[in-house]
Amino acid sequence: MRLEPAGVAFDVPPGMDLVSAARAAGWRWPKSCRNGTCRTCRARVVEGHAVHRIDWPGLSREELAEGWVLACVAEPRSDLVVDALCQPDTMSLKPR
Ligand code: FES
DSSP: OEEETTTEEOOOOTTOOHHHHHHHTTBOOOOSSSSSSSOTTEEEEEESOEEESSSSOSOOHHHHHTTEEEGGGEEESSOOEEEOOOOTTTSOBOOO
């Protein structure tokens, strides 16, 4: 997965959601509920395909059609390019 606007790429292991994969790669992705309701982790898939683990994520039909996902409950089904809408002050490299 490549994450924009940060411009970084990392692997998403099978069965792992996008937020968890970012975290495993050392990135913080804004999140709150972790169950697909609060929309804090909302992002847009601009290339590739992702699916939600839950039947009714908190997105409208129009948002789903536009490629929006709730990253805490979304898993890739192909290589992805994702616009995470994150600014540098809300998504940053974790201190090591
Ligand atoms: S963290 Fe709440 S919807 Fe993803």
